[in-house]
Amino acid sequence: MALSTEFTELFxxxxxIALAPMGGSAGGALTAAVSRGGGLGLLGSGNGDEGWLARELPxxxxxxxGKPWGIGFQTWAIDDGVVGRALEHDPAAMMLSFGDPSPFAERVRDSGTALILQVTDLEEARRAVDLGADVIVAQxxxxxxHGSGHGRSTLPFVPVVVDLAAPVPVLAAGGVADGRGVAAALALGAAGALLGTRFQATAEALVAxxxxxxxVAGRGEDTERNRVLDIARASRWPAKYTARTLGHPFLDAWRDREDELAAAPHARQAYRDAVAQGTIPALPQWAGEAIDLITDLPSAADLVGRLAAQAEEALSRAGSR
Structure with missing residues (x-):
């Protein structure tokens, strides 16, 4: 059974299956591997840092x-110049997440590049439809x-967005880490799934x-959404978007004390000192709830095919019952 959808036909x-454009960790090698494997790789450019792009694009x-690929940005962190420079490389798609994409949507569409907009609530979903998104990612x-601290879980959120956005294809994101999750996304009416944490645990990912x-060792209950680590590292992420991470010493020390931490420059300096000394990770360890399903570190190209085969098997098994 071939898993042909509006998404596979469009690209x-x-x-x-698409790679979440995880800022910094979805580099050129990972993006290329996902595309070679038959999915859509999306380069995780974050804020469009020119030095990072100059290294990863080659x-x-x-x-x-020669496979299709795309590029993704944190919408709140970019300007029109970043979008224009990225479009010069003729990506098949540009994905914008977290913020108002309206200043950039028309330019992306006019370039012939497919516009993918990620949404975390229904207000964002309605705006994505109004802006003419070619694909909507329901996270x-x-x-x-990062994602909404006040959003919905994937299972009830995706079909609502599918109904709202029709006929625009929707990808499901959040809690998908194996082929059964991809199959579930299709059963919910989505045209595919966008995976992040699963692709962090691959040979090509730019992670420590x-x-x-x-x-690989973690469990879903080891993860939690918080703003503590963004505040500690003086990140400019908007407060609306919390981040799901694995445990961290600063999270244990400052949980539910975000305002106090924000007003404590000595604590933020202590965080920087600990990073410099190597006693805590240089970056938070971003991870979703489905990490229990991640048990190995394969090549991303091989993983895409494996996920697709698992999805086909799951759908066939469900259909035979």
């Missing part, structure tokens, strides 16, 4: 084997990394080995 890819170009609160191993 000419084999499988309804890797992507050398390794993607549930199970997702690793300790972080990859922590994901």
């Amino acid at each position: 000419g890819v084999q499988h309804p 890797v992507l170009a050398a390794e993607c084997a 549930g609160t199970e997702a690793g990394g 080995p300790a972080t990859a191993q922590a994901i």
Whole structure:
């Protein structure tokens, strides 16, 4: 059974699977591997840092084997210049997440690049439809990394967005880490799934080995949404978007004391000192609730095919009952 959907047809890819453009960790090698594997790789450029892109784009170009790929940005952190420079590389898609995409939507569409908008609530979903998104990603609160602190879980959120956005194809995100999750996304009416944490635990991901191993060893109950680590590291992330991470010493020390931490420069300096000394990770360990299902560190190219095969098996098994 071939898993052909509006998403696979739009991009000419084999499988309804996309890489979440995780800032910094979804580099050129990982993006290319997902695309070579038959999914859609999305380069995680974050705020569009020119130095990072100058390093990763040549890797992507050398390794993607002519397959379609895209690029993703944190909408709140970019300007029109960032979008324009990215479009010069002719990505098949540009994904905008977390913030108001309206200043950039028309330029992306006019370029011929498909516009993918990630949404975390129904207000954002309605805006994405109004802006003419070619694909909408409905992110549930199970997702690793940043997302809405007041959103809905993936299971009830995705079908509501599917109904609201029709006929625009929707991808499910949040809590999908194996082929059964991909199958569930399709059963909910989505045209595919966008995976983040699962692809962090691959050979090509730009993460510290300790972080990859922590994901493999972790459990869903080890993760929680918080703003503590953004405040501690003086991140400019908007307060609306909390981050799901694995445990952390600063999280234990300052949980539910965000305002106090924000007013404590000595604590933020202590965080920087601990990072410099190597006693805490240089970055929070972003991870979603489905990490229990992650038990290995494969090549991302092989993983895409494995996820698709698992999804086909799950759908076939459900249909035979």
